[in-house]
Amino acid sequence: MFPVVLPNRPFREPAANARGKLLEAAVRLVRTQGFAATSVDDLCREAGVTKGAFFHHFPSKEALGVAAADYWSQSTGAFFASAPYHLIEDPVDRVLAYIDLRMALIGGPVESFTCVAGTMVQEAFRTSAAIRIACETSIMTNAAALESDIAAAMAQAGVTGTTAASLARHIQAVIQGAFVLAKTQENQSCADLAREQLGHLRRYFTMLFNADEKEAPR
């Protein structure tokens, strides 16, 4: 149905300059260790650059965190914006296809499919307002991109009692929760547990959007 999307395969081109290498290193290290446990030296080593390069491009470690969240937001946003599921005509199917796509992206080691923003905001929400806001923007922008499809699906199915924005946020919440639960597992089970959660999300949406069909012929 879709071109195969390999999980764990980064969909970003290798960065040439130090700034890009540091952002890529930040994505990898934050995903595996978290932000606080990742030192500037770690980042430089992983990126293959020196500390001078780091502080040339970023005034502080916190600024790197903000930039990493923005970088993450932009690259994932572009990926989902260009995903072919948008071509599906029926809005309900389109929303479900988004969930299926998120499910297909889950695989391999847990740090290969988890979310940088979700990981970072857990640690930094109180210590760094800048990072918190950058993560908020990342997650909420991701949610907002789904609103129009969800609104169309709701209108078609006659769903009431909630809003498209709220449902879009819930998708993000379930995804983030799936990642947290996945991190409690040993290697092999991570992806299964995460996919299970998206399965329930899919079922919720299926029931919501089919409520019309089930209740109409009474």
Next chain:
Amino acid sequence: MFPVVLPNRPFREPAANARGKLLEAAVRLVRTQGFAATSVDDLCREAGVTKGAFFHHFPSKEALGVAAADYWSQSTGAFFASAPYHLIEDPVDRVLAYIDLRMALIGGPVESFTCVAGTMVQEAFRTSAAIRIACETSIMTNAAALESDIAAAMAQAGVTGTTAASLARHIQAVIQGAFVLAKTQENQSCADLAREQLGHLRRYFTMLFNADEKEAPR
């Protein structure tokens, strides 16, 4: 319906000895700063004990993390086990009442209602297997405590296509995801956003358990 459960009010007695004080300090600091960003000195200052006391009771910071997860698991487990919602006869209502209770516990600053295990596992899943397992136990034990109620509700409503264990895990996933999203918000909105997610979870369960009534008279 229930005796009022004040959110943000710890339901644990103040600890007398250094060990207990350190565990309480760990709960507070890990919730607000995360595990890695919390130093041993921070913990000692917050607990009002010295470093000597710390390493008398815990062989390492990692061991404190494990103990904190166990402590968290035990105290929350006891709280939910003794909650009066268990008295409700109808199993479907009982499951929904658990969700309502979780919803009622959300309020005040975000670090007063979030989960220690969920926060800690995000940072430590790769760096410390011991902490990862302690957090897994905490979350999965919490989930397992719901299984019998959910199984009874499923049997009564004739729900198929999933298992009680899977649904119990999903409750935990949505709660964890709600916490992550809440942390992206400024003070006032945190609780609202978290409650919104539990609202969707409640709707999912309501639809699941009423599926019987809707589909039977065809």
Next chain:
DNA sequence: GGAAACATACCAACCGGTCGGTATGGTGCA
């Protein structure tokens, strides 16, 4: 040549953890 893009060397503060020592209270025995 001059600014941007890096590299090297270095710093003070802080990190987790160690260590010698003390205060206290229980136990066994004369």
Next chain:
DNA sequence: TGCACCATACCGACCGGTTGGTATGTTTCC
């Protein structure tokens, strides 16, 4: 009763290494 003995609880100075960050080159490219 009283005292030697000892385990537990706790103290705070201290250690080597690491931290985020800086100051000062050197190279690269327009």
